[in-house]
Amino acid sequence: MLEDKSNVKAWFYLAPALFLLTIFIFYPIFNALFLVFLRDYNYLQGTWEGFTLFENFLYVFRNQNFTQALTNTMIITFVSVPISVIIALLISVWLNSVLKLRGFFQTIFFLPYVTNAIAIGMAFAFLFNQNYGLINTMLGWVGLNPVNWVGLGATWGNAMFSLLVYVVWASLAFKIMVFLSGLQNIDKQYYDAARVDSTKRYRIFRRITIPLLSPMIFYITITSFIGAFKAYTQVIGMFGVRLGPPGNDKSLITIVALVYDALDRSGVPGALSEAAATAIVLFLITLVFTLINMQVSKNRVHYSGGGK
Amino acid sequence: MVLDTVMYGDEKQNRRKARIRFSLVLTMLILFGIFVVIPFYWMILTAFKTEAQVLTSPPILWLNPVNWQFSNFATAMDTAPFLRYMANTVLVSSISTVGTVITTVFAAFAFARLNFNGRDFLFMILISTMMIPGEIFVITNFLTVVELGWIQNQTYMNAILAMTLPFMTSIFYIFFLRQSFRQIPDELYYAAKVDGTTDLKYLFKIMVPIALPTIITITILNAMGTWNAYIWPRLVTQQQEFRLVSNGLRDAFSNIAGRILYNEQMAAALLVTFPLLVVFLLLKKYIIRGVSRSGIKG
Numbered sequence: 001m002l003e004d005k006s007n008v009k010a011w012f013y014l015a016p017a018l019f020l021l022t023i024f025i026f027y028p029i030f031n032a033l034f035l036v037f038l039r040d041y042n043y044l045q046g047t048w049e050g051f052t053l054f055e056n057f058l059y060v061f062r063n064q065n066f067t068q069a070l071t072n073t074m075i076i077t078f079v080s081v082p083i084s085v086i087i088a089l090l091i092s093v094w095l096n097s098v099l100k101l102r103g104f105f106q107t108i109f110f111l112p113y114v115t116n117a118i119a120i121g122m123a124f125a126f127l128f129n130q131n132y133g134l135i136n137t138m139l140g141w142v143g144l145n146p147v148n149w150v151g152l153g154a155t156w157g158n159a160m161f162s163l164l165v166y167v168v169w170a171s172l173a174f175k176i177m178v179f180l181s182g183l184q185n186i187d188k189q190y191y192d193a194a195r196v197d198s199t200k201r202y203r204i205f206r207r208i209t210i211p212l213l214s215p216m217i218f219y220i221t222i223t224s225f226i227g228a229f230k231a232y233t234q235v236i237g238m239f240g241v242r243l244g245p246p247g248n249d250k251s252l253i254t255i256v257a258l259v260y261d262a263l264d265r266s267g268v269p270g271a272l273s274e275a276a277a278t279a280i281v282l283f284l285i286t287l288v289f290t291l292i293n294m295q296v297s298k299n300r301v302h303y304s305g306g307g308k
Numbered sequence: 309m310v311l312d313t314v315m316y317g318d319e320k321q322n323r324r325k326a327r328i329r330f331s332l333v334l335t336m337l338i339l340f341g342i343f344v345v346i347p348f349y350w351m352i353l354t355a356f357k358t359e360a361q362v363l364t365s366p367p368i369l370w371l372n373p374v375n376w377q378f379s380n381f382a383t384a385m386d387t388a389p390f391l392r393y394m395a396n397t398v399l400v401s402s403i404s405t406v407g408t409v410i411t412t413v414f415a416a417f418a419f420a421r422l423n424f425n426g427r428d429f430l431f432m433i434l435i436s437t438m439m440i441p442g443e444i445f446v447i448t449n450f451l452t453v454v455e456l457g458w459i460q461n462q463t464y465m466n467a468i469l470a471m472t473l474p475f476m477t478s479i480f481y482i483f484f485l486r487q488s489f490r491q492i493p494d495e496l497y498y499a500a501k502v503d504g505t506t507d508l509k510y511l512f513k514i515m516v517p518i519a520l521p522t523i524i525t526i527t528i529l530n531a532m533g534t535w536n537a538y539i540w541p542r543l544v545t546q547q548q549e550f551r552l553v554s555n556g557l558r559d560a561f562s563n564i565a566g567r568i569l570y571n572e573q574m575a576a577a578l579l580v581t582f583p584l585l586v587v588f589l590l591l592k593k594y595i596i597r598g599v600s601r602s603g604i605k606g
Binding site: 006007009010011013014015016017018020021023024025026027028029031032035043087090091094095097098101105106107108109110111112113114115116117118119120122123124126127129131132133134137140169172173174177178180181201226229230232233236237240241256259260263266272275276278279280282283286287290 | 329330333334336337340341343344345346347348350351354362363364365366367369410411412414415417418422423424425427430434437439440441442443444445446447448449450451452454473474476477479482507532535536538539543553554557558561570573574576577578580581584585587588589592595596599600
């Protein structure tokens with residue numbers, strides 16, 4: 001090694017980032033772990049009534065909206081993630097197989113990546129409008145009756161369906177980008193060899209494309225699960241702070257929404273601890289599913305030698 | 309002879325098969341492409357309709373550009389100070405992006421190039437915090453900005469500080485940039501050292517220019533992130549006119565009681581979306597490059 005240790009210098013370079021990270025990332029982690037064990041913490045006065053192990057978690061579970069929030073979050077995650085991963089995979093394989101027009105389609109499919117969640121959520125809400133929306137018009141073309149998707153008194157099922165369409169739509173672009181770049185990195189030799197053996201298309205897809213893309217599929221699945229557990233702004237975008245269709249308020253509430261609900265009540269003693277407890281519950285749920293995910297994919301992910 | 313015709317027939321059949329396959333793939337791409345474009349189309353179409361046209365059932369699916377009603381944008385701007393919101397957003401986004409780029413360049417340089425005690429350990433700690441949901445930080449960060457006196461009797465300066473300071477660095481971008489920096493051959497560094505170049509000079513004369521595409525990607529993604537920020541600005545701004553575009557858009561068109569004027573709502577949504585689309589089309593290369601390389605969720 002030509003270089004010697006440059007401790008002082010290194011910390012000087014790290015200082016600006018570490019200073020901010022300490023205040024806004026590290027300290028908040030420890031503080032959340034502290035808040036969650038305080039009884040009736042009042043931040044305005046800086047007082048609390050002793051410590052408690054489970055009380056704040058019990059507040060979370062006893063919150064009248066908790067079951068609804070958990071159910072919604074789970075449905076959003078377990079419906080939107082598999083569907084969007086599969087659609088994105090198909091689209092990227094198709095995109096990769098056409099030469100003509102690829103650039104044009106790429107631009108189209110990447111567009112949703114850059115859009116504002118609130119603005120597009122509003123557009124989706126209007127697409128699903130009962131009388132003036134495009135969706136019901138299209139249903140009319142095939143002879144179906146208009147559905148009250150997101151309007152006054154819309155059912156939970158209809159509203160959830162509309163939300164899921166939006167969530168899937170919004171999450172495609174990112175996945176397609178990652179898959180497509182993965183496909184473009186697959187060594188052409190594999191396909192040439194398969195062609196010499198005149199292997200069937202589907203077999204090539206199953207035996208070459210999927211295994212070689214599996215690290216990316218795995219990566220995307222994990223990050224999408226983590227992202228989907230945090231669903232919130234999409235609900236705000238489509239339904240506003242009401243978190244549900246008019247007359248069915250909070251029917252689409254999510255776990256993250258519960259955190260901000262509690263934060264909005266920050267002046268009330270105990271509310272911040274409840275927010276912290278909710279966020280920690282969310283973290284634990286995410287962690288458990290990430291671990292399950294890793295366990296399940298352990299033997300199915302194929303890492304080609306070298307590994308980058 | 310016989311063999312020739314067989315092969316020829318095979319070839320012909322293959323070509324026909326390929327053509328059918330191509331048309332099928334194209335059809336699917338077009339169908340999904342329409343699915344992706346529809347919300348944009350619907351937004352643009354509605355933004356140019358008159359109120360009577362919006363309230364026509366079944367809806368009008370095509371508007372002749374001659375009949376576009378541009379006044380919706382003016383009305384939308386009257387409903388809420390969107391220009392003000394945009395100015396706020398541009399300001400917040402510029403400050404936080406400049407801050408982020410500076411802090412990440414320095415930190416990534418230390419992690420990629422310098423040798424110091426505890427480097428790998430510190431890096432591992434940084435990476436492991438990336439799994440923790442942001443809500444855990446938000447709770448305490450809110451208390452911190454309250455403590456700093458940026459919420460009570462908020463001035464514009466306080467609001468800008470509260471919206472920017474917590475976002476002046478990013479572990480993910482440090483990680484991302486470190487990857488780019490590490491690809492620069494060590495020999496360059498040794499050569500520079502022999503020539504007596506200081507680390508700081510080496511960083512700015514050699515490393516930053518080489519890693520410029522990555523830095524541009526970070527700049528774009530960070531700026532776009534601010535443009536989309538909704539939760540934190542809503543939490544820490546105390547006055548309407550300090551808010552950012554997403555908040556302004558959501559608040560202006562959520563009248564609980566009254567009916568929504570969809571053409572104005574969509575005009576406002578288009579105003580917010582349009583700059584993003586322009587940025588995307590102009591800088592597509594950098595965005596795709598950054599996202600597909602590392603998988604950043606925006």
